[in-house]
Amino acid sequence: xxxxxxxxxxxxxxxxxxxxxxxxxxxxxxxxxxxxxxxxxxxxxxxxxxxxxxxxxxxxxxxxxxxxxxxxxxxxxxxxxxxxxxxxxxxxxxxxxxxxxxxxxxxxxxxxxxxxxxxxxxxxxxxxxxxxxxxxxxxxxxxxxxxxxxxxxxxxxxxxxxxxxxxxxxxxxxxxxxxxxxxxxxxxxxxxxxxxxxxxxxxxxxxxxxxxxxxxxxxxxxxxxxxxxxxxxxxxxxxxxxxxxxxxxxxxxxxxxxxxxxxxxxxxxxxxxxxxxxxxxxxxxxxxxxxxxxxxxxxxxxxxxxxxxxxxxxxxxx
Amino acid sequence: xxxxxxxxxxxxxxxxxxxxxxxxxxxxxxxxxxxxxxxxxxxxxxxxxxxxxxxxxxxxxxxxxxxxxxxxxxxxxxxxxxxxxxxxxxxxxxxxxxxxxxxxxxxxxxxxxxxxxxxxxxxxxxxxxxxxxxxxxxxxxxxxxxxxxxxxxxxxxxxxxxxxxxxxxxxxxxxxxxxxxxxxxxxxxxxxxxxxxxxxxxxxxxxxxxxxxxxxxxxxxxxxxxxxxxxxxxxxxxxxxxxxxx
Numbered sequence: 001x002x003x004x005x006x007x008x009x010x011x012x013x014x015x016x017x018x019x020x021x022x023x024x025x026x027x028x029x030x031x032x033x034x035x036x037x038x039x040x041x042x043x044x045x046x047x048x049x050x051x052x053x054x055x056x057x058x059x060x061x062x063x064x065x066x067x068x069x070x071x072x073x074x075x076x077x078x079x080x081x082x083x084x085x086x087x088x089x090x091x092x093x094x095x096x097x098x099x100x101x102x103x104x105x106x107x108x109x110x111x112x113x114x115x116x117x118x119x120x121x122x123x124x125x126x127x128x129x130x131x132x133x134x135x136x137x138x139x140x141x142x143x144x145x146x147x148x149x150x151x152x153x154x155x156x157x158x159x160x161x162x163x164x165x166x167x168x169x170x171x172x173x174x175x176x177x178x179x180x181x182x183x184x185x186x187x188x189x190x191x192x193x194x195x196x197x198x199x200x201x202x203x204x205x206x207x208x209x210x211x212x213x214x215x216x217x218x219x220x221x222x223x224x225x226x227x228x229x230x231x232x233x234x235x236x237x238x239x240x241x242x243x244x245x246x247x248x249x250x251x252x253x254x255x256x257x258x259x260x261x262x263x264x265x266x267x268x269x270x271x272x273x274x275x276x277x278x279x280x281x282x283x284x285x286x287x288x289x290x291x292x293x294x295x296x297x298x299x300x301x302x303x304x305x306x307x308x309x310x311x312x313x314x315x316x317x318x
Numbered sequence: 319x320x321x322x323x324x325x326x327x328x329x330x331x332x333x334x335x336x337x338x339x340x341x342x343x344x345x346x347x348x349x350x351x352x353x354x355x356x357x358x359x360x361x362x363x364x365x366x367x368x369x370x371x372x373x374x375x376x377x378x379x380x381x382x383x384x385x386x387x388x389x390x391x392x393x394x395x396x397x398x399x400x401x402x403x404x405x406x407x408x409x410x411x412x413x414x415x416x417x418x419x420x421x422x423x424x425x426x427x428x429x430x431x432x433x434x435x436x437x438x439x440x441x442x443x444x445x446x447x448x449x450x451x452x453x454x455x456x457x458x459x460x461x462x463x464x465x466x467x468x469x470x471x472x473x474x475x476x477x478x479x480x481x482x483x484x485x486x487x488x489x490x491x492x493x494x495x496x497x498x499x500x501x502x503x504x505x506x507x508x509x510x511x512x513x514x515x516x517x518x519x520x521x522x523x524x525x526x527x528x529x530x531x532x533x534x535x536x537x538x539x540x541x542x543x544x545x546x547x548x549x550x551x552x553x554x555x556x557x558x559x560x561x562x563x564x
Contacts, residue, residue, distance in 0.1 A: 003421070003432045186421045193407045193418040200405035203367065205393030205422035205475050260409075 003186035012184070016177050023169055027162040034161045038233060040273045041172040042226045047253035047265035048176050049222035054251070055260030056183055057215040058195030060117045063104070063124025064223055064250045067097040069131060069242030071224025072231035073138060076147050079232075086150050090228030097224025098217045100127070105216030109209045124247050131239035143238025150232050164233055171229060175222055176266060182218065183262055191215055195260075245287060252290040256297050258304025267305045319378075320345045320479055320510050321366070321397075326375030328358075328365050335361040337534040338375075343479070348501070348511045350525035352518075352545075354554055358534040359514045360402060363483055367399040368392050379479065394423050396478035400468045402487055402514070406456035413439055413452040415467060419474035439474060446470045446500050462493035469500055479510045486520045498524055522546065530554065 027034045046068055053059045071093035078084035078092060104123045111119055131138050138144065150158035150167060158164050182188050190211050193201040202208050231237045240246070249272070257268020272290070279286060297304050321343040328336040336358045343349045351359050364370040366377055368389040377385045379397050392398070407415050416439040424430050430438065443449040446466040451459065456467060465485060472480055485501060486494045498520060505511050515521045521528060522542045530538040530545060532554040538545055545551055 002426060003435070005432055186417075186426045189410070189414050189418055190421060190426065192410055192414075193422075196407035196409055197405040199369070199389075200401065200407065200471075201418070201422075202369075202389040203393060203399050203401070204419040204471055205390045205398075206418065207390050207422075 003189075004181055004184060008184050009181070012177070012180050016173050020169070020173055023173075027165050031161050034165050036273065036277060038161070038165055038168045039230075040270050041168050042230050042233075043250065043253060043273060044266040044269035045172055045175045046223050046226045046250055047257065047269045048179050048262055049219045049226070050250055050254045051259055051262050051265045052179060052182070052191070052219040053215055054254055055262070055265075056188060056195060057191045057212060059212065059215065060113075060120065061219075061247075062117050062121040062244070062251065063127070063247050064219075065242050065244075065246035066124040066127035067100060067220040067223040068227035068230070068246075068250070069127060069237075069239070070100045071097045071227030072237050072241060073131065073144075073227075074224070075228035076144055076231045076237060077137065079148050080144070080146075086148060086228070086232045090225055090232065093228035094221045094225035097220045097227070101216040101220030102213065105213050105220075109212055121244065121247075124242065124244060128239055128242045128244070131242055138239070141239060143236060143240070145236045147231050147235040147237065149235060158232075168229060168233070171225070175225070176262070179218075179222065180262055187211070187214065248287065249290065252294055256290075256293050256304055258301075258306030261303065261306040264304045264306030267309070271305060319343065320380060321512070322376075322378040323362075323366065324376040324378075326362065326365055326377065327373045328361055328370055329373050334534050336365060336372075339531070339534075339536050340375075341529050341536065341539060343510060343512055344527075345510055346505070346508065347526045348505050348513065348524055350521045350528040351512065351514045351531065352516075352521055352528060353531035356533075357531040357554075359531055360483060361534075362531070363399065363481060363514060367397065367481055390422070393419075393475045393477075396476065397481070398472045398475045398477040398479075399481040400472050400483055400485065402483040404461075404464045404468045406459070406464050406467050406471075408455070408457040410456060411452065412443065412448060412454050412456055412459070412467060415456050416442055416470050416474045419471050423475045442470050442474050445473070445503065447496070462489055462496065465489060465493070465497055466500060469497070469504070473504065473509075477509055479512065480504060482511065482513045484514055484516060486515060486517050494520060 026037050046064065050061060050064045053061050074096040075086060075089035075093035078089040079086050104120065108116055108119045132140050150164065152158055156163050158167060190206055193206055194208055194211060198208050253268035253272050254265040256272065257266065258264025276286060301307055319342040324340050326336055326339050327334065339362060351362070353359050361370065365372045368387050371386045376383060379395065384392060407418065417435060420430065420435045420438060440449060440452065443452055446469055448463060448466055448470060451463065456464070459467060469485065482501065485497050489497060501511060501524060513521065513525065525542060528540065528542060528545045529536055530551050537550045537554060538548045
């Protein structure tokens, strides 16, 4: 299906099995480590989803936090106003994020380079302003406290960090695995052809606008689901999750991790989140640091942390 | 006639890049378009292949009106072009470069299964002499091989009419011969070919009929011998002064 052969599934699948085995014992390290790992995983999916746009389709987005926020608010409002189960609400939040992806993706089809960057940036700011100003719906800058947790299954209570950890782990591995398969599929190769040269892709029969829209739909869907999980985990959200700074934070993970590699952004999410934990007392300077890191990576290691890790592995093997 | 072009005009502001050009291409031939720099060859090419919309005129392909149709639709109908400045998908393997054409024209979900698609891509790479490079990234290929990859990628769309924009541009004489050999083989396999070319040796050798453009207008059409004896063409290429003296 879609050019994904059994070989590809087993070849990639084994890495996810290893990751699963390594990540299962994390809660033994205590609540704090579990908490940080949960956030890393949610950011990892968001950064990997952004990579489908930035790294694979060549469409820079400076507003990805908006889709994360749309997913978070959709699921929250559905649960609190209409009693929709968060298990369904999170999925609907992903779909709503895709609708917003469509709203941004279709008009920006013909834009390239800085123009696209500005329009995505503007879109992110619009969503942020909406969340602040539609206070009858979103309570504005106060945010929404008391979001219901994921409903328990039998004796399992997802208010516990450990229980939630395994939900997040399953979600993360499945999402990144699906995105990984996508990049190896026919769709992935067509997206890459658009990244490499839109006109050449058109001339060999690629429906470029259609596949750009697909990329937007898929990318924003996963960002939205991550947002939903985030909301039901922390049980408090505010427009702060959709700021330009947040979008740039996610983009930094994608770029510093190594865009166009999918696994790079996952590494980027881990490294930047740890950095953030270590530099808690210098939080105001963090964008300065991310900015410098992005410039350094783009200049000296365009393939990011992923490229550095591969380079080291190669040296070790020799 | 596989391709009929009728009174095509393309303007850019005050400049008339293509001025009322009409011609037809017969099924199975190699048709050349020549002209000095700025004659409007590439603009005409872009109009036919859907990258520009003509200001007026009609284009028919296989009897069907294709004026203003999108390039990806045309590729699916069987009209595919290559680029003067080659545009390989640099970060992808040679095989993937060709596979994209197959996926795009045959369908991503339906269409060929993966083994068939790869087999077909490999046959095409064999045809242009690049099979031994299939695992390489396109960015690792030298210019001559990129030109052949460009043709392979176009052939993978199964064109009935292949439009080549300066396939020999920037090549050494040896590389040029290789590319021309491929073009002849393409025609033998039943594909009609239209070539824009600067290199007279190439065009005179390989084309059956030639159209000459100058300042956006068609100034001559005929066999290579007729063209090489045509006064207007000599004037356009060598200049008025040279013509008078000779």
